[in-house]
Amino acid sequence: MIQRRLLFLSTLLLGIVGSNALHFYLDANEKRCFIEELPTDTVVEGHYRALEWSEQDQVYAEDPNLGIWVEVDEMESGHNVVKTKGPSDGRFTFTSHEAGDHSICLSTNYTSWFSSTHIRLYLDVVVGSTKADADHDRSHVSELASKVRDLNQKLEDINREQQYQRQREADFRNLSEATNSRAVWYSLAQIIVLVATCTWQLRHLKRFFEDRKMR
Numbered sequence: 001m002i003q004r005r006l007l008f009l010s011t012l013l014l015g016i017v018g019s020n021a022l023h024f025y026l027d028a029n030e031k032r033c034f035i036e037e038l039p040t041d042t043v044v045e046g047h048y049r050a051l052e053w054s055e056q057d058q059v060y061a062e063d064p065n066l067g068i069w070v071e072v073d074e075m076e077s078g079h080n081v082v083k084t085k086g087p088s089d090g091r092f093t094f095t096s097h098e099a100g101d102h103s104i105c106l107s108t109n110y111t112s113w114f115s116s117t118h119i120r121l122y123l124d125v126v127v128g129s130t131k132a133d134a135d136h137d138r139s140h141v142s143e144l145a146s147k148v149r150d151l152n153q154k155l156e157d158i159n160r161e162q163q164y165q166r167q168r169e170a171d172f173r174n175l176s177e178a179t180n181s182r183a184v185w186y187s188l189a190q191i192i193v194l195v196a197t198c199t200w201q202l203r204h205l206k207r208f209f210e211d212r213k214m215r
Helices: 002-014 143-214
Strands: 018-026 031-038 043-054 060-061 070-072 080-084 090-096 100-110 116-128
Touching: 018 100, 031 116, 043 070, 070 090, 080 090, 080 100, 100 116
Parallel strands: none
Antiparallel strands: 018 116, 031 100, 043 060, 043 090, 043 116, 070 080, 070 100
């Protein structure tokens, strides 16, 4: 009964960890970038596979000479997290140091401006802690303990996401309070100017009527 409940909870939590799989087309000297919003200390693993168009066979096929450049930058600070070149079929992994938007860019190693090479690039990005390699201790860890460990990792991902959302909510609340405070001071300044103007006008009218009366 406990194992069934753990299996159900594990299946439910697996849907929370982000996974984005797509494919797109890329020409030589072209860079394609994607934006991923990440909490702090979140592991991101990406897998890409590039196929080059063959005019002879009229199909997309693997080319051993084709390489892929992967660059990851933190958009707010401009800090470069990853900059590496891999084969046509490879992986990349990084950990976000700051919360916010991250730019994931991919390009080919072809540098000729006159190249007419067309690339079909498959990209699969998984956001969240990767599963630990338990092959070396599988004989010492029961199946139930392994599932509990996976659930703990998923819960840590959820906790980091909640902390990030709470931080964003606090920033938005502080901004709203600052805006409201400025609006209140602006209203008070308007009232003071209005009172001062009315006072000056009353004094001016009083002197005017006194002068008319003396005449």
